[in-house]
Amino acid sequence: MKDSGDSKDQQLMVALRVRPISVAELEEGATLIAHKVDEQIVVLMDPTEDPDDILRAHRSREKSYLFDVAFDFTATQEMVYQATTKTLIEGVISGYNATVFAYGPTGCGKTYTMLGTDHEPGIYVRTLNDLFRAIEETSNDMEYEVSMSYLEIYNEMIRDLLNPSLGYLELREDSKGVIQVAGITEVSTINAKEIMQLLMKGNRQRTQEPTAANQTSSRSHAVLQVAVRQRSRVKNILQEVRQGRLFMIDLAGSERASQTQNRGQRMKEGAHINRSLLALGNCINALSDKSSNKYINYRDSKLTRLLKDSLGGNSRTVMIAHISPASSAFEESRNTLTYAGRAKNIKTRVKQNLLSVSYHIAQYTSIIADLRGEIQRLKCKIDEQAGRGQARGRLERGDIRHIQAEVQLHSGQGEQAEMRQLREQLISAFQEQMDVRRRLLELENRAMEVQIDTSRHLLTIAGWEHEKSRRALKWREEQRKESYTKDDSEKDSDTGDDQPDMLEPPEVASARESIAALAGEQKKLHKQKVSRVWGAAGGVRPGSSGYTCCVTLLSSLTSLCLICLICKMGAVMLQPSWGRWEDFQRLQNSTLPPLSTESEAHRMFKASPGAWQVKSSSVPTPPPIQISSLVTQEGPPQDSLGSRIISSPDSSENLSEVPLSCKERKEILTGTKCILVKAARRRSQALGPEGCHLLAPATEHSSLSLHSLSEAEDAQPPGPLACKRPPSPMLQHTAREDNLSSSTGEAPSQAVEHRSDGPRPWPRGQKKSLGKKREESLEAKRRKRRSRSFEVMGQGLSRPKTHLLGPCPTEGMSDHRMPVCGHPAPGIRHLGKITLPLAKVRFPPSQNTGPGDPSRPAIPPNPAGTSPRVTRGPHLPHGTSTHGKDGRIRHN
Numbered sequence: 001m002k003d004s005g006d007s008k009d010q011q012l013m014v015a016l017r018v019r020p021i022s023v024a025e026l027e028e029g030a031t032l033i034a035h036k037v038d039e040q041i042v043v044l045m046d047p048t049e050d051p052d053d054i055l056r057a058h059r060s061r062e063k064s065y066l067f068d069v070a071f072d073f074t075a076t077q078e079m080v081y082q083a084t085t086k087t088l089i090e091g092v093i094s095g096y097n098a099t100v101f102a103y104g105p106t107g108c109g110k111t112y113t114m115l116g117t118d119h120e121p122g123i124y125v126r127t128l129n130d131l132f133r134a135i136e137e138t139s140n141d142m143e144y145e146v147s148m149s150y151l152e153i154y155n156e157m158i159r160d161l162l163n164p165s166l167g168y169l170e171l172r173e174d175s176k177g178v179i180q181v182a183g184i185t186e187v188s189t190i191n192a193k194e195i196m197q198l199l200m201k202g203n204r205q206r207t208q209e210p211t212a213a214n215q216t217s218s219r220s221h222a223v224l225q226v227a228v229r230q231r232s233r234v235k236n237i238l239q240e241v242r243q244g245r246l247f248m249i250d251l252a253g254s255e256r257a258s259q260t261q262n263r264g265q266r267m268k269e270g271a272h273i274n275r276s277l278l279a280l281g282n283c284i285n286a287l288s289d290k291s292s293n294k295y296i297n298y299r300d301s302k303l304t305r306l307l308k309d310s311l312g313g314n315s316r317t318v319m320i321a322h323i324s325p326a327s328s329a330f331e332e333s334r335n336t337l338t339y340a341g342r343a344k345n346i347k348t349r350v351k352q353n354l355l356s357v358s359y360h361i362a363q364y365t366s367i368i369a370d371l372r373g374e375i376q377r378l379k380c381k382i383d384e385q386a387g388r389g390q391a392r393g394r395l396e397r398g399d400i401r402h403i404q405a406e407v408q409l410h411s412g413q414g415e416q417a418e419m420r421q422l423r424e425q426l427i428s429a430f431q432e433q434m435d436v437r438r439r440l441l442e443l444e445n446r447a448m449e450v451q452i453d454t455s456r457h458l459l460t461i462a463g464w465e466h467e468k469s470r471r472a473l474k475w476r477e478e479q480r481k482e483s484y485t486k487d488d489s490e491k492d493s494d495t496g497d498d499q500p501d502m503l504e505p506p507e508v509a510s511a512r513e514s515i516a517a518l519a520g521e522q523k524k525l526h527k528q529k530v531s532r533v534w535g536a537a538g539g540v541r542p543g544s545s546g547y548t549c550c551v552t553l554l555s556s557l558t559s560l561c562l563i564c565l566i567c568k569m570g571a572v573m574l575q576p577s578w579g580r581w582e583d584f585q586r587l588q589n590s591t592l593p594p595l596s597t598e599s600e601a602h603r604m605f606k607a608s609p610g611a612w613q614v615k616s617s618s619v620p621t622p623p624p625i626q627i628s629s630l631v632t633q634e635g636p637p638q639d640s641l642g643s644r645i646i647s648s649p650d651s652s653e654n655l656s657e658v659p660l661s662c663k664e665r666k667e668i669l670t671g672t673k674c675i676l677v678k679a680a681r682r683r684s685q686a687l688g689p690e691g692c693h694l695l696a697p698a699t700e701h702s703s704l705s706l707h708s709l710s711e712a713e714d715a716q717p718p719g720p721l722a723c724k725r726p727p728s729p730m731l732q733h734t735a736r737e738d739n740l741s742s743s744t745g746e747a748p749s750q751a752v753e754h755r756s757d758g759p760r761p762w763p764r765g766q767k768k769s770l771g772k773k774r775e776e777s778l779e780a781k782r783r784k785r786r787s788r789s790f791e792v793m794g795q796g797l798s799r800p801k802t803h804l805l806g807p808c809p810t811e812g813m814s815d816h817r818m819p820v821c822g823h824p825a826p827g828i829r830h831l832g833k834i835t836l837p838l839a840k841v842r843f844p845p846s847q848n849t850g851p852g853d854p855s856r857p858a859i860p861p862n863p864a865g866t867s868p869r870v871t872r873g874p875h876l877p878h879g880t881s882t883h884g885k886d887g888r889i890r891h892n
């Protein structure tokens, strides 16, 4: 260990404090002779000067003294501490020595300044408080060791005030000249409170005796020493240790024997006090004389030996001189001021007590142990702080939970019952809704079954009508052949021959009856569904908006189902083998396969050569079949229901020659047209904008109104497009309405007329002339018919058209011409046109018979010439069916 650090000269600081004049002094008649002129100057008046003394007339009666700082009776303890001692604390911590001592005559306030009272603590207490506060502030980086000792020099003997039992102690000087008190008690602590308790204990041990000058006169010099060792917490091979010492000395007061009136022990004490103070004065004189190189005799007294460093060595020293302002203490005050003034010239050489400690490698283990201990200490500190934070957090969370629980308890009691009630109501409403849905599904299932049965019966009836028409045609052919061989008279006589009646098969009659029953059931189911929806809607009444919504919903569903049914029926009827009675028989005995998926429907259409005509891409769901007209309308007589079915492609033109069949067919077509238009409208309404958007590609072609249909019929070249033009692959289900409607009106005749012109487009300008020709031809045919000729009168269909179609479906539905999803209906009229070729095209008689006519399938003859009853079904001769390029069926 070695000392290091630079030294510098430090002037001794001298402060003067003038205490208040005491009551005793006032009683003695003393006057104030010490006055503070400014912060540094004090004037002392000489009370003994006689103004009448001529010899001293020109001498000044007052003398001024300059100090570093001066205090009078107005100064507080804090002011004295701040101005004298506080600045020393930082130096002590940094390794500098410092000394504060109170000097002055007895009873002038030295003990008051240094020790103070309980209410006005002195420099001891204030200094220690600030010292430990400064150590605490830098303790994270620096490690401190603080030790304290408290002694008195009484009668030139040193006593340990912290442990008086130790007896008198000796002063020793080490090799470096540092004065040490051998065996003194040094209490190491960094607790300021503990040091203060020790200080109080030591003061009680200090020798105080009342004298005439001071009731609490200190008969000894008290020395409080505080040593501070500071080192960095960062361990290194070279460790710096800074050691500073602070001396705070309360000297005993110089006294005069006459003043103290001491006798005996008190006089002896005073002698020792004065001797030590004299030695101190001599040292101060010697130290303050800059010019002289006098020997400083510190060894004259233990006080000067102890204050060796403080006076002339390595220390920042502050001397606080005390005087009484009373005129009675003029001599003591003047001497004190003189000594204090001299001390002001004393300079000390101050240097930092810096000790460099180089550790041996063997000491590393202890250093490591110290470091580990330090790490452990820091960990404990962190854990302690974290635990404190967690405890605080738990406390806060506990408070929050407690508050929440209270809030829930108070506010939730009323709301819980209400919430429970609402929940029960919600659950019951949900269950009721599910029940209604289930019942509706059951009704839907039943309605689907009814629809399937109805469609099956309708197919049966349609098959029979077809067969009947075919037999009638065959019979007329035979009759015409026979008529060529007979003369006119025989012809006239044969005009009364009618076509033999064909007995209706029992299954057809049964189908008609079943259809009637099923229609009633359909109606009943529909009413039930509507009532269910009303109930589910919570009391929706007819005529209200809710009612409209319900009906719309149901209608939309049923319309979709209907569309599926018609597509399916169309696909079946366009089978190559369709038109034979056995096909109807086969279909009658089999249930309609449901179009469960779009792919299935696609397969079905593909399987048929004519499937492209009816392929519907917009109906992917299984078709719950429902014919609205049978349910929602008071339909035509049930016996005509069979005639509503779409005619067989092969026989449609021949059917027109049968008045009753033609009428029925028109009714069927009209009714179907009405249904389809309604279905399309309801589907559009049900789907709404979103559905329209989704179905836009399809509806663009399938949206249809009668108006658009009629326009289409007018604008579109009928015959060739219907018969020979390759069909569009984008055929839609509703496009069949176009076909159906055209089959009931002028289009067929136009097609017939146009057929002779080849596949050129139909010119609009020729329509009127063609109409005229058609009328003429019709008239001629009538005449022929009256003359018992058997020419086919396919054009006669145009006559009942206005009667059948006029008011009811066409005009009525023309109001429903609506653009679906914003797409105008006319834009789709050329697309998706399903052509049932033979139902649309009427052939003139001259062309009907030619088997080689490619535009029309030849009607297979009945070589057996049997009656319809005998020849129906499997007995009908037929060749191999082939398909023309226009998709129509040919029988070879």
Ligand SMILES: Nc1ncnc2c1ncn2[C@@H]1O[C@H](COP(=O)(O)OP(=O)(O)OP(=O)(O)O)[C@@H](O)[C@H]1O
Pocket: 018, 019, 020, 073, 104, 105, 106, 107, 108, 109, 110, 111, 112, 113, 214, 216, 217, 218, 219, 251, 252, 253, 254, 322
């Ligand atoms: N500044 C002051 N303000 C008020 N009272 C004071 C002041 N200074 C001293 N006194 C009072 O004067 C009396 C004597 O003071 P004190 O004992 O401190 O003198 P002293 O110099 O220590 O005497 P001694 O040398 O005999 O110990 C005390 O009662 C003290 O309360």
